[in-house]
Amino acid sequence: MLGLTFAAPLALAALVGLPALWFLLRVTPPRPRRIAFPPLKLVADLMARRQTPARTPPWLLILRLAAAAALILAVSGPVWNPQGIGAGGGRSALLVLLDNGASAAHDWRARLAVAQDTIEGAARDGRPVAVLGSAEAAAAIEARTPAAALERLRALAPRPHFADRATLLPVLGAFLEKNPGAGLVWISDGVAGPEADAFTGALAKLAEAGGTVVTLLRADAPPALALTAAESGSKLTAKVLRAAPNGREAGTVRALDPRGLPLAEHDFAFPNGALAAEVPLEIPVELRNNISRLEVSGERSAGAVVLMDERGKRRRVGLVFGGTSDQAQPLLAPTYYLSRALQPFADVQEARGAKGTAESINQLLDNQVSVLVLADVGAMDERTTARVEKFVSEGGLLLRFAGPRLAAGNDPLVPVRLRRGGRNLGGTLSWDNPKTLAPFAPESPFAGLSAPADIGVRRQILAEPDGDLPARTWASLQDGTPIVTAETRGQGRVVLFHVTADTTWSNLPLSGLFIDMLRRVVALAGSAAPPTDGGPRPPAAILAPRLALDGFGALGSPPASAKAVAADYGDRATPEHPPGFYGPADGGIAVNALRPGDALAPLDLSKLTGARTGTLAGAETLDLRPALFTFALMLLALDTLAGLWLGGFLARGGLGRLRGRPAALVAVGLLLAPLLAPVPARAEEPAANRPNGIESALLTRLAYVITGDAAVDEASRAGLTGLTQMLASRTALEPGEPAGIDPAKDELAFYPLIYWPIAANRPQPGEQAIRRIDAFMRNGGTVLFDTRDGLTSRPGAAPTPEGAYLRKMLATLEVPELEPVPADHVLTKAFYLVDTFPGRYASGQTWVEALPPAGEGTERRPARAGDGVSPIIITGNDLAAAWAVGRRGEPLYPVVGGDQRQREMAFRGGVNIVMYTLTGNYKADQVHVPALLERLGQ
Numbered sequence: 001m002l003g004l005t006f007a008a009p010l011a012l013a014a015l016v017g018l019p020a021l022w023f024l025l026r027v028t029p030p031r032p033r034r035i036a037f038p039p040l041k042l043v044a045d046l047m048a049r050r051q052t053p054a055r056t057p058p059w060l061l062i063l064r065l066a067a068a069a070a071l072i073l074a075v076s077g078p079v080w081n082p083q084g085i086g087a088g089g090g091r092s093a094l095l096v097l098l099d100n101g102a103s104a105a106h107d108w109r110a111r112l113a114v115a116q117d118t119i120e121g122a123a124r125d126g127r128p129v130a131v132l133g134s135a136e137a138a139a140a141i142e143a144r145t146p147a148a149a150l151e152r153l154r155a156l157a158p159r160p161h162f163a164d165r166a167t168l169l170p171v172l173g174a175f176l177e178k179n180p181g182a183g184l185v186w187i188s189d190g191v192a193g194p195e196a197d198a199f200t201g202a203l204a205k206l207a208e209a210g211g212t213v214v215t216l217l218r219a220d221a222p223p224a225l226a227l228t229a230a231e232s233g234s235k236l237t238a239k240v241l242r243a244a245p246n247g248r249e250a251g252t253v254r255a256l257d258p259r260g261l262p263l264a265e266h267d268f269a270f271p272n273g274a275l276a277a278e279v280p281l282e283i284p285v286e287l288r289n290n291i292s293r294l295e296v297s298g299e300r301s302a303g304a305v306v307l308m309d310e311r312g313k314r315r316r317v318g319l320v321f322g323g324t325s326d327q328a329q330p331l332l333a334p335t336y337y338l339s340r341a342l343q344p345f346a347d348v349q350e351a352r353g354a355k356g357t358a359e360s361i362n363q364l365l366d367n368q369v370s371v372l373v374l375a376d377v378g379a380m381d382e383r384t385t386a387r388v389e390k391f392v393s394e395g396g397l398l399l400r401f402a403g404p405r406l407a408a409g410n411d412p413l414v415p416v417r418l419r420r421g422g423r424n425l426g427g428t429l430s431w432d433n434p435k436t437l438a439p440f441a442p443e444s445p446f447a448g449l450s451a452p453a454d455i456g457v458r459r460q461i462l463a464e465p466d467g468d469l470p471a472r473t474w475a476s477l478q479d480g481t482p483i484v485t486a487e488t489r490g491q492g493r494v495v496l497f498h499v500t501a502d503t504t505w506s507n508l509p510l511s512g513l514f515i516d517m518l519r520r521v522v523a524l525a526g527s528a529a530p531p532t533d534g535g536p537r538p539p540a541a542i543l544a545p546r547l548a549l550d551g552f553g554a555l556g557s558p559p560a561s562a563k564a565v566a567a568d569y570g571d572r573a574t575p576e577h578p579p580g581f582y583g584p585a586d587g588g589i590a591v592n593a594l595r596p597g598d599a600l601a602p603l604d605l606s607k608l609t610g611a612r613t614g615t616l617a618g619a620e621t622l623d624l625r626p627a628l629f630t631f632a633l634m635l636l637a638l639d640t641l642a643g644l645w646l647g648g649f650l651a652r653g654g655l656g657r658l659r660g661r662p663a664a665l666v667a668v669g670l671l672l673a674p675l676l677a678p679v680p681a682r683a684e685e686p687a688a689n690r691p692n693g694i695e696s697a698l699l700t701r702l703a704y705v706i707t708g709d710a711a712v713d714e715a716s717r718a719g720l721t722g723l724t725q726m727l728a729s730r731t732a733l734e735p736g737e738p739a740g741i742d743p744a745k746d747e748l749a750f751y752p753l754i755y756w757p758i759a760a761n762r763p764q765p766g767e768q769a770i771r772r773i774d775a776f777m778r779n780g781g782t783v784l785f786d787t788r789d790g791l792t793s794r795p796g797a798a799p800t801p802e803g804a805y806l807r808k809m810l811a812t813l814e815v816p817e818l819e820p821v822p823a824d825h826v827l828t829k830a831f832y833l834v835d836t837f838p839g840r841y842a843s844g845q846t847w848v849e850a851l852p853p854a855g856e857g858t859e860r861r862p863a864r865a866g867d868g869v870s871p872i873i874i875t876g877n878d879l880a881a882a883w884a885v886g887r888r889g890e891p892l893y894p895v896v897g898g899d900q901r902q903r904e905m906a907f908r909g910g911v912n913i914v915m916y917t918l919t920g921n922y923k924a925d926q927v928h929v930p931a932l933l934e935r936l937g938q
Helices: 009-027 059-077 107-125 146-153 165-178 197-212 333-342 358-368 384-392 404-408 512-523 625-646 660-677 693-698 708-730 767-778 801-810 879-883 904-917 922-937
Strands: 004-008 078-080 094-096 131-132 183-187 214-219 225-232 235-242 248-255 262-269 276-281 293-296 306-309 317-322 345-349 371-375 396-403 473-478 481-489 491-496 547-548 580-582 589-591 612-615 703-705 739-740 752-756 783-787 818-820 847-849 871-876
Touching: 009 131, 078 752, 094 107, 094 165, 094 345, 107 131, 107 146, 107 183, 131 146, 131 165, 165 197, 197 214, 225 293, 225 306, 235 248, 248 276, 248 703, 262 276, 317 333, 317 512, 333 345, 333 371, 333 512, 358 371, 358 384, 384 396, 384 481, 384 491, 396 512, 703 708, 708 739, 708 879, 708 904, 752 879, 752 904, 767 783, 783 879, 879 904
Parallel strands: 094 131, 094 183, 183 214, 214 612, 317 345, 317 371, 371 396, 396 491, 703 739, 703 752, 752 783, 783 871
Antiparallel strands: 004 078, 225 235, 235 276, 248 262, 248 293, 293 306, 473 481, 481 491, 547 580, 580 589, 818 847, 847 871
């Protein structure tokens, strides 16, 4: 009987009385048969044609004993737990460890249900329970009552960072030491996380020391997917990760802009059971710069989201050439080579109409460039020099190229001290041959690039040797002389190429290496990497959290526990630094759950010896009481029928004897009613609400879209029922019962208004449904989309899950330009005079098709041609919940707002919407009544 427990085991003692019940039933004969005694049948009925038994038949005894046993077992509260979760601990404490990190959102409801069943099982055993989330901050654990544990469980939610389970070992050890012999149920996501997994081995030692029975419950394979991204200029590569092959072999990665609109989509597939799949996003740089978020479509978790910040976007680069106009010839000037090399990944600008180098520099700085490139610019005036120094100290990047003017000058805006003149290699009066580049050092930003052997440097500017020169050198020639040096100044950098940007000193500008080197240099603009000059590191700016991801990957307000980060923060998200955007919108940084080089691995359970293991699918407990009560009721009904048959009431003419016994008829009806009752229709598709073509054509009815979410569909049905009753009582319209429809299958032309509640947890409608809705709106119908997020949406903030769902659904529809309902719109006076359209919430905005602007000299906008009805209305106030009424007319859902008349105003707004869809814009013509009356009077 492993896994079978009882809520009231003492009730099983009644089974002992079954033998006595057998004896009582056996000696008690059934009800004797009554024989009518009319005088004319005296002789015929003296001898009974049928004899009644003196004792109860054995089969009837067995039937009654089985009914009694089923009732006793049902009262004892049997619960079947096939895996015996938490068993083996007697009445000792039970600890439920629930993984709630960034990979927990995928099957969170299933693991939450298993945790609830575990706590309820502990309550039946009278065991105290403690609940701990693996991604929560380590704090002392205390075993409490199961009711308190359930409250703690309801407060848990998936966290947007990966759990560091090693931090829980001290508190786990303290709990197990305080509660020897305690049970531990670990409901795991099966993911070890990006760090090395040392938790299972340490947990095994703690369990062995404390005599703890460990039960590990997890999915057969970790189902969650994660996402990282590596960026370099215009090239963006996303990588989809999983901890183990889990059957999810393909999917889609989407790129979204700051408003949540899709910019690009790319399919991915895991090759041959691999744990990573690369997704190259080949999109124009203009769109690439507008990407705010990458996500795995359909995967609602923070680990499957990558937020993009300014550090990976296209930089604005300003070019200045210090030569004369005759040197700035096309195809020959340094700016030509630089612009061609920078254009694939940067927004290149040059000064227009400027006279002189100083004016060009000031013009580009006024344009707020991120990178200022000076090609062979020598000495600058003090004012320009000071402004460039300020630009660098505030985070700008100054990129300089050598030339005759720089070699002859003495400029402080260089990373190292330079020698006058320069060095010739391979010239007529030189003994040296042209030099090529040496391999890049690992600490250089150019690490990983390979220099072609045919690159030759014929001339360069030499740096004065000093102790800081090696730390400031990013690239050098084969003889060790620096060719690229850099220095950090304030929050910015100064980088110097010791050769020209054209081909006069080297052929480097003709190589692909030149483009790669520039791409990496420009990518450093705005970042605050550690200084390379060996000097003291300047303090980085502190950025406060602005928006944060929750465990399901939705952006919202940061939690109260979120702390600010430094501007150079590049680590993973932590409990103090959740994933999200930090700092201002135009210059902040993004923190993600994973770094670009991270990978996921499954839990190593080889060290967790002696633990019970099971799956989430088989861990669900089954309450046997409903089945036993139903079985007992069926046996009692059969017993009643058997008694009637033995008493002769079911024989020919026997039923007629029951006519005078109403009590017997009532008893039989009550016993047979559960067996003969029809099976109720499913909540998501009520049979009474399915549309009928002929009925809908003859009777005006409102319709709502069946989403598949039972709670949402029931609220829609009840809401439109309440609005229908209000229309029938206050207007001349008497609509029929609301219809639940499927846009992909049902005919939509019968309905003037379709109410579509947005359920973000349901799949997107198919292409056929979208096309039918498009045709419905084109042919004069109106669709009322209700996102039901009026309590959580904020103007200017990231879209809610419902808002993002609606945007994706409407992406392929030809939606007209929308505007908030104007004060003079027909909707505000179609039946009642209203100025807002509240529902369960009053803070959401209502949008309709924008009307044409008013003509000159008029105060009101003209009425539109045709019926003038907007084909689409969008709101977030959850109108159906405010309209919903029960069978007795009572409200089913409370309204959220300070106005006591909010529900009444919601009904008035609903009446106006229906009247508007049925009658069009004729009310708009009322503004012309004074002019018409005046003309008629003339």
